[in-house]
Amino acid sequence: MSKHTSLRVGGPAEALALPESRAELREVLELCRKHEVPVRILGAGFNTLVPDAGLRAAVVRLHGLRKLARSDDGRVLAEAGASHSRVTRFCAKEGLAGLEFAVGIPGTVGGWLAMNAGIREREMRDVVECIEFLDPATGKCQEMRAEQLRFRYRALEVPADVVLLKACFHTEPSDPEEVRERMRSFLAERRETQPIDQLSCGSVFKNPPGDYAGRLIDAAGLKGSGVGGAEISTVHANFIINRGGATATDVLQLMDQARAKVLQRFQIELEPEVRVWGEEL
Ligand code: EPU
Numbered sequence: 001m002s003k004h005t006s007l008r009v010g011g012p013a014e015a016l017a018l019p020e021s022r023a024e025l026r027e028v029l030e031l032c033r034k035h036e037v038p039v040r041i042l043g044a045g046f047n048t049l050v051p052d053a054g055l056r057a058a059v060v061r062l063h064g065l066r067k068l069a070r071s072d073d074g075r076v077l078a079e080a081g082a083s084h085s086r087v088t089r090f091c092a093k094e095g096l097a098g099l100e101f102a103v104g105i106p107g108t109v110g111g112w113l114a115m116n117a118g119i120r121e122r123e124m125r126d127v128v129e130c131i132e133f134l135d136p137a138t139g140k141c142q143e144m145r146a147e148q149l150r151f152r153y154r155a156l157e158v159p160a161d162v163v164l165l166k167a168c169f170h171t172e173p174s175d176p177e178e179v180r181e182r183m184r185s186f187l188a189e190r191r192e193t194q195p196i197d198q199l200s201c202g203s204v205f206k207n208p209p210g211d212y213a214g215r216l217i218d219a220a221g222l223k224g225s226g227v228g229g230a231e232i233s234t235v236h237a238n239f240i241i242n243r244g245g246a247t248a249t250d251v252l253q254l255m256d257q258a259r260a261k262v263l264q265r266f267q268i269e270l271e272p273e274v275r276v277w278g279e280e281l
Helices: 022-034 084-094 109-114 176-193 213-219 248-266
Strands: 015-017 039-042 058-061 068-070 076-079 128-135 140-145 150-152 155-157 163-169 230-232 240-242
Touching: 022 039, 022 058, 022 128, 022 163, 068 084, 076 084, 084 109, 084 176, 109 155, 109 163, 213 248, 230 248, 240 248
Parallel strands: 015 058, 039 058
Antiparallel strands: 068 076, 076 163, 128 140, 128 163, 150 155, 230 240
């Protein structure tokens, strides 16, 4: 899985499926159900950590399902496998405002939804009008409107095995150059505060109520400290980077060290934002 996750760590899965259509996706899910193989859905692998021992599961990557369109009234319709860069470039080209904040949030539309991705001021829940998902138990596609969706801080509560297929985003017609300018400014801010050119999985921990994981790890004196090839970024302490040759075990040990130190110094327990696969299977 080191080939399919942004940290470039992780052992093998039992199988990898790359469906190109809903029919193929259904077929894969049905096959796994028949053979009792657990399934994991992966977008661009930006928020996922796979242990070195690998996974007793089939991984299904959705980047073959990536259609992108706009409706006449200015909504953006994006399939789950569409990448963040395609969606934001599309909005800029079409002059559609609303998703500028997401310009530097790496991943796919499915990952954006599952994680309720966002910045401090704005997140997916503010722009999603509806989503479509596949229920593997029935093989049926269903739609849910924004008011039915339970977005939380960096999470969307849906039954564990449903597959997010598509989102409809609320956007407003605007001048393409203005959209581009706002995107440039979001990106510049991110570039200044986060190690965006290095291998990472984004924020490692969720911000605890009333504080910031990055501030706490920094104040615990851990910036630049490392285990093997994994290092707490010197740019932002809530990022772990792969400085070369890191393993998942290095990353997990470094996460444990950061949690222990923050707990000891501040009596605050940090909760991972990155999804560690394998532990819950
Ligand atoms: N800080 C430090 N040292 C550091 C890093 C941060 O003292 O090494 C301090 C900052 O000075 C600031 C505070 O901690 O006072 C918060 O830092 P920042 O403004 O960078 O925001 P954040 O809470 O760490 C959140 C999201 C990011 C998002 C930014 C910008 C979480 C866990 N992270 O970061 O989202 O890009 O706001 O809006 O909610 C992600 O979720 O993967 C992610 C990158």
